[in-house]
Amino acid sequence: MANELTTHFTGLEFVNPFVLASAPPTESKAKILRAFDAGWGGVVTKTIGLHPVENVAGPKTIYQRTSEAKPYVSRMKRPDTVSHSSWNWELISDQPLDLWLPDLEEIKTTYPDRMVIASIMAGAGSQEEMENWQKLAKAVVNVGCDAIELNLSCPHMDRKDMGANVANDEEIITAILNAVTSVVDVPIWVKLTPANSSLLDGAAAAYAAGAASISLCNTFPSLPLMDPETMKFEVEVDGLVSSGGLGGLAILHQALQRVNDISRAFPDKSISGIGGIKGFREAFNFIVHGAGNLQVCTAAMEEKGSGGVGVKLIQELKDDLLEYMQHKGHASIEDFRGVARDRVVEHSKIRRKSEDYNGGYAKSA
Numbered sequence: 001m002a003n004e005l006t007t008h009f010t011g012l013e014f015v016n017p018f019v020l021a022s023a024p025p026t027e028s029k030a031k032i033l034r035a036f037d038a039g040w041g042g043v044v045t046k047t048i049g050l051h052p053v054e055n056v057a058g059p060k061t062i063y064q065r066t067s068e069a070k071p072y073v074s075r076m077k078r079p080d081t082v083s084h085s086s087w088n089w090e091l092i093s094d095q096p097l098d099l100w101l102p103d104l105e106e107i108k109t110t111y112p113d114r115m116v117i118a119s120i121m122a123g124a125g126s127q128e129e130m131e132n133w134q135k136l137a138k139a140v141v142n143v144g145c146d147a148i149e150l151n152l153s154c155p156h157m158d159r160k161d162m163g164a165n166v167a168n169d170e171e172i173i174t175a176i177l178n179a180v181t182s183v184v185d186v187p188i189w190v191k192l193t194p195a196n197s198s199l200l201d202g203a204a205a206a207y208a209a210g211a212a213s214i215s216l217c218n219t220f221p222s223l224p225l226m227d228p229e230t231m232k233f234e235v236e237v238d239g240l241v242s243s244g245g246l247g248g249l250a251i252l253h254q255a256l257q258r259v260n261d262i263s264r265a266f267p268d269k270s271i272s273g274i275g276g277i278k279g280f281r282e283a284f285n286f287i288v289h290g291a292g293n294l295q296v297c298t299a300a301m302e303e304k305g306s307g308g309v310g311v312k313l314i315q316e317l318k319d320d321l322l323e324y325m326q327h328k329g330h331a332s333i334e335d336f337r338g339v340a341r342d343r344v345v346e347h348s349k350i351r352r353k354s355e356d357y358n359g360g361y362a363k364s365a
Contacts, residue, residue, distance in 0.1 A: 009293045010187035010212040016041040021295035022119040029103035035309040042115030047092035047151045058237040061088040085250035086298040108144035121151040123161040124172045130179040141184045153193040153218035164193035170205035177209035187212035213270035217255040219245025248298035252276025263290025280320035288340040
């Protein structure tokens with residue numbers, strides 16, 4: 001394949017812009033090696049931490065579908081359905097750091113031309129937690145990881161000093177970045193939650209403190225559906241459920257909005273786009289709104305027979321993107337990245353039936 005798919009992002013060279021996101025597809029050495037065998041340009045590992053992790057005693061992820069004949073959303077298997085979304089309440093990796101480190105070293109040694117981004121998470125509010133961020137960062141970089149993604153977006157954490165619970169606190173974002181950038185010299189990506197009215201403020205704080213990129217969108221906080229016949233949630237343990245994350249095609253348009261918001265506010269900064277990429281068209285839309293790197297999860301997990309890493313999907317993504325670029329005469333995705341950015345404007349800038357509308361404001365005399 002020609003080299004048009006080579007992508008430079010946050011100072012790293014990717015053989016193609018497609019990366020498996022931090023999730024079950026990147027939860028183990030075996031899966032990551034299989035992903036690289038298939039052709040993915042990079043992976044963001046499932047988030048590595050230092051705190052005790054134990055998942056629920058039941059399903060951790062479900063896939064929700066809908067159909068034209070019965071147009072309701074449900075995990076229920078029925079004829080002629082198509083993918084709508086995924087829902088999960090899975091926590092970060094339960095594999096401890098000392099087991100991850102030799103695995104990461106072997107992965108990077110086996111595939112030196114592929115980018116390995118280590119997702120890490122610790123707490124906040126104390127010197128001990130800042131040192132935990134530093135310990136994790138130094139450890140993964142020392143075994144060869146090319147970059148780090150700070151998980152400030154997990155939507156289902158009980159601890160109030162972790163994950164999405166701290167993503168609206170600019171002081172904490174700054175403190176974590178200061179701690180990490182003081183001990184390692186690799187690109188730092190910051191994964192922020194989309195469910196935050198102060199997303200732009202959080203991104204500004206992250207960029208100002210040295211973030212090489214913002215990664216978004218993580219899954220949206222949400223609840224699974226309850227079946228009207230059984231009166232049970234479609235995923236539950238002992239009749240109980242907690243907040244989880246909605247992903248897949250259902251969040252595509254919201255994810256594009258967030259990417260565009262960040263891209264318009266910080267046009268010279270890097271963004272890794274996530275949320276609903278199932279094929280070329282979704283990937284294309286992230287690029288034209290400003291993303292220079294594309295992370296995929298649900299579509300890879302759903303692919304049958306791939307072991308959850310999207311073996312066919314990555315081939316389709318690469319082939320379709322390359323075909324488009326050759327058809328349009330593009331040398332790289334940089335030729336069309338961000339072209340939609342400035343076509344998103346305030347409502348008052350959209351032509352109306354008359355010239356009287358002024359965005360709800362009275363026109364000055």
